Amino acid sequence: MVLGWLLLLVAALPQGTTGVxxxxxxxxTDSSNCPGTHMHCGDDEDCFMGQGTSPGLSPIINKGCVRSTSCGREEPVTYQGVTYSLISTCCYGHLCNKGPIPAGSWMAGATSSLALDMLLLLLLY
Structure with missing residues (x-):
């Protein structure tokens, strides 16, 4: 019973809150392929993927760690002399920003993760 409650607590925590x-x-970069390197985030940071747009130009992207308070914000950035409007979308798991920038919302992944956690809990009882 205690193990079940402990698993429930761990499953309820956002991914990435249990360690570094x-x-x-x-x-x-203006390349859609961004293999990148690994970096460690601070306690108050989340992984992010940023996509910048400027009228008439191809989008730019970047990835890394950002303070949680900056998630979802739009801010201007300059790349090769052009100002882009960059929106940072955060995710909450270990290396969660390693794939390509999704066309849809990241909430679909969070919903799937929650559904799998609930299924695991049901199987334990």
């Missing part, structure tokens, strides 16, 4: 979080880091 690693994220992928990529400088601003």
């Amino acid at each position: 979080k690693e994220c992928i880091f990529c400088e601003l």
Whole structure:
């Protein structure tokens, strides 16, 4: 019974809150392929993927760690002399930003993770 409650507590925590979080880091680039390098985030940081747009130009991307309070914010960045509007989308798991920037919302992944956690709990009882 105690094990079940402990698993419930761990499953309820956002991924990445149980230890050092690693994220992928990529400088601003206009390439859709950004293999990046591993970096450690601070306690108050989450992994992010940023996509910047400027009228008439291809989008730019970057990845790394960002303070939780900056998630979802839009801010101007300059890349190769052009100012882009960059929106940072955060994710909350270990190396969660290593894939390509998704076309849809990251909430789909969070919902799937929650559903799998609930299934695990049901199987334990």
